[in-house]
Amino acid sequence: xxxxxxxxxxxxxxxxxxxxxxAASERLxxxxxxxxxxxxxxxxxxxxxxxxxxxxxxxxxxxxxxxxAASLRARPNSTVAVxxxxxxxxxxxxxxxxGSTGASVAAALLLIGRLRGCRRPxxxxxxxxxxxxxLLDVGATVSCRPQxxxxxxxxxxxxxxxxxxxxxxxVGLINVGEEPGKGDDTVKEAHGLxxxxxxxxxxxxxxxxxxxxxxxxVLVTDGFTGNVILKTAEGVAREILNMVRGAVTASAVTKLAxxxxxxxxxxxxxxxxxxxxxxxxxxxxxxxxxxxHGNSLARGVENALVGIAHSGSxxxxxxxxxLAAAQEQQKGDAV
Numbered sequence: 078x079x080x081x082x083x084x085x086x087x088x089x090x091x092x093x094x095x096x097x098x099x100a101a102s103e104r105l106x107x108x109x110x111x112x113x114x115x116x117x118x119x120x121x122x123x124x125x126x127x128x129x130x131x132x133x134x135x136x137x138x139x140x141x142x143x144x145x146a147a148s149l150r151a152r153p154n155s156t157v158a159v160x161x162x163x164x165x166x167x168x169x170x171x172x173x174x175x176g177s178t179g180a181s182v183a184a185a186l187l188l189i190g191r192l193r194g195c196r197r198p199x200x201x202x203x204x205x206x207x208x209x210x211x212l213l214d215v216g217a218t219v220s221c222r223p224q225x226x227x228x229x230x231x232x233x234x235x236x237x238x239x240x241x242x243x244x245x246x247x248v249g250l251i252n253v254g255e256e257p258g259k260g261d262d263t264v265k266e267a268h269g270l271x272x273x274x275x276x277x278x279x280x281x282x283x284x285x286x287x288x289x290x291x292x293x294x295v296l297v298t299d300g301f302t303g304n305v306i307l308k309t310a311e312g313v314a315r316e317i318l319n320m321v322r323g324a325v326t327a328s329a330v331t332k333l334a335x336x337x338x339x340x341x342x343x344x345x346x347x348x349x350x351x352x353x354x355x356x357x358x359x360x361x362x363x364x365x366x367x368x369x370h371g372n373s374l375a376r377g378v379e380n381a382l383v384g385i386a387h388s389g390s391x392x393x394x395x396x397x398x399x400l401a402a403a404q405e406q407q408k409g410d411a412v
Contacts, residue, residue, distance in 0.1 A: 078108050078109070078170045078171055078385065078386050079108070079109040079110075079111065079168070079169045079170050079171075080108065080109070080110050080111065080169060080170070080171045080172070080173060080382060080385055080386070081111045081113055081133070081159075081160035081161075081163045081164060081168075081169035081171070081172050081173070082094065082098055082110055082111065082112050082113060082160070082172075082173050082174075082378075082382070083113055083114075083138075083156045083157050083160050083172070083173065083174035083175070083176055083181075084112040084113055084114030084119055084156060085113075085114045085115070085135075085137070085138040085156045085176070086138055086156060086157060086174040086175045086176020086177070086180075086181075086369075087174075087175030087176055087369065087370075087371055087372070087373050088175075088371050088372045088373075089175075089372065089373065089374060090138075090175065090176075091112075091114060091118070091119065091122070092122070093373065093374050093375045093378060094112075094175065094373075094375075094378055095112065095119070095122050095123065096375035096378070097373070097374075097375040097376070097377065097378020097379040097381075097382065098110050098112060098130060098378065098379075098382065099126070099127070099130070100375060100376075100378075100379040101378070101379045101382035101383055102126075102127045102129050102130050103127070104379070104383060105129075105382070105383065105386050106127070106129060107129075108129060108382075108386050109129050109130075109131070110129060110130045110131075110382065111130075111131050111132070111133050111160075111163065111168075111169055112130065112131070112132050112133070113132075113133045113135045113156045113159050113160045113163070114132070114133075114134075114135055114156050115134070115135070115136065116132050116133075116134040119132045120132055133159060133160075133163065134159075135154055135155065135156040135158075135159040135160075136154050136155070136156075137152055137154070137155050137156070138155060138156050138157070138176055139152065139155050139157060139158075139176065139177050139180040140177065141176075141177045141371070143177070143180070145177065145179035145180040145182070145183035145184075146183045146187065148180065149180065149183055149184055149187060149188075155180075156174075156176070157172075157174050157176055157177075157180050157181055157184045158184055158188065160172050160174065160184070161184035161185060161187075161188035161189050162188050164188075164189050164363075164364045164366075165188050165189050165190065165363075165364075170364060170365070171364060171365035171366070171367070171385045172184075172185070172189075172364065172365070172366045172367070173356065173366075173367045173369060173378070173381055173382060173385060174367075174368060174369065175356070175368070175369030175370060175371060175373040175377075175378065176371070178200075178216060178368050178371075181359065181366065181368045182198065182200075182217050182359060182368075185198065185359055185362040185364075185366045186198065186362065189362050189363050189364050189366070190362065190363045191361060191362055191363070192361055192362065192363060192393060192396055192397045192400060193397055193400065193401065194228070194397065194400035194401055194403075194404050195228050195232070195361040195396075195397075195400055196222070196224065196225060196228070197217070197218040197221070197225050197228075197361065198214075198217050198218065198359050198360060198361035198362050199213040199214035199215075199217050199218060199225075199228075199229045199232060199233075199300070199359075199360050199361055200213060200214055200215045200216050200217045200300070200303075200357045200358070200359055200360075200368060201213035201214075201215070201232070201233055201236055201357060201358045201359075201360050202215050202307060202357035202358075204288065204289070204296075204307075204310060206289045206291070207291065208291050208294075209241060210288065210289075210291075210293065210294060210295070210296060211233050211236060211237055211241070211246075211294065211295045211296070212288075212296045212298070212303055212306065212307065213229050213232070213233050213295070213296075213297060213298075213303065213360065214229055214297075214298065214299060214300040214303050215300065215303040215304050215306070215307045215357065216300045216303065216304040216307075217300050217359060218299065218300045219299065219300045219301045220299065220300075220301070221263065221267075221299040221300070222263065223263055223264075223266035223267040223269075223270055224270065225299075226250065226263075226264075226267035226270070226271070226297050226298075226299070227267060227270040227271055227274060227277075227403065228361070228400060228403075229297045229360075230248045230250075230271055230274075230277045230279070230295065230297045231274075231276050231277060231396070231399045231400055231403055232360040232361055232396050232399075232400075233246070233248065233295035233297060233360070234246050234248060234276070234277050234278075234295055234399070235392065235395050235396045235399055236295075236358060236360060236388070236392065236396075237294050237295050239388055239391075239392055239395065240358075240384070240387065240388050241294070243294050245278055246278065246294040246295050247278050247280045247292070247293045247294045247295070248271065248277045248278060248279050248280065248293060248294070248295045248296075248297060249279075249280050249281065249282070249283035249292060249293030249295070249296050249297070250264065250267060250268055250271060250279075250281070250282050250283065250296075250297050250298070251282075251283055251285070251288075251296055251297065251298035251302060251303075251306070252264055252268075252282035252283065252284065253284065254282060254284060255281060255282045255283075255284060256282070257269075257272070257281070257282070259282060260282070263299075267297075268281075268282065270407075271297075273410065274403055274406065274407075275406060276399055276402055276403040276406065280292065280293050283296060285306070288306070325338070356368055356369035356370065356373070356377070356381035356384070358384075358388070360396065361396070362393070363393050364393055365385050365388055365392055365393070367381050367384065367385050369381050
């Protein structure tokens with residue numbers, strides 16, 4: 078695959094972005110990485126770059142506090158805008174940015190375009206439990222319609238099959254109770270759509286306390302709720318790790334116990350470390366788009382790029398086909 082990389086997006090750009098691209102280029106010698114940014118500055122850092130890395134000129138980055146759509150229109154040569162146009166025009170097949178999430182979503186919508194049958198996109202991220210769980214949306218579409226939630230379920234199911242190698246992924250709807258009649262009108266109607274769709278394996282409502290229990294492979298909700306779940310999970314995981322670290326360093330005895338448990342504790346730390354997942358896929362647009370953490374380091378960038386290559390270039394085509402099939406079923410049911 079040819080992957081356009083926003084070299085200036087993120088708190089640690091461009092050095093950590095470049096380091097991540099260099100590492101990914103070694104792991105994926107058959108793929109091509111196009112760094113989008115200020116050419117002279119990038120080339121000075123890539124004097125001995127591998128042959129599968131190139132540079133595309135762009136100027137400036139859209140900041141976290143700027144209005145995404147207005148900034149894209151005012152600065153069409155910003156890095157994320159140039160990278161998105163490369164995907165639209167076929168110069169690249171995927172996009173990665175660790176910059177502003179809003180700018181990445183807006184660039185994908187305005188410049189790459191939505192899949193047919195998908196009104197709004199969804200950001201899908203992995204929750205690092207014993208069996209990985211895909212959660213979407215976590216921030217792209219704050220206010221959803223029932224049809225959007227069905228579309229998210231379809232998009233998530235396609236992604237789980239291709240990326241997680243789950244043949245028949247189970248889909249759950251985040252709700253305040255397990256019963257079909259729980260939740261607001263939007264969630265109730267979405268439950269009905271999911272329950273009658275033959276494009277998803279719907280297992281019903283899932284409460285917050287059940288998220289980590291393996292009851293579903295794909296969890297669907299609106300972007301507001303999903304973002305709260307994700308940020309809460311990250312904060313709780315970080316706090317628990319700090320508590321464990323404090324407990325094992327409290328005395329000579331606990332330090333000895335900590336030394337014995339160090340390999341297991343490191344494994345737990347690595348499991349919840351966002352750097353190991355790299356970023357979140359924006360589903361529902363015409364091409365793989367991955368949004369990295371704003372504070373991504375080289376390892377996170379590397380893992381995100383490897384994840385893009387693993388997902389394959391047919392993700393969008395498969396998703397569009399499934400969305401179309403779901404629409405045909407709904408038309409038939411209406412008749």
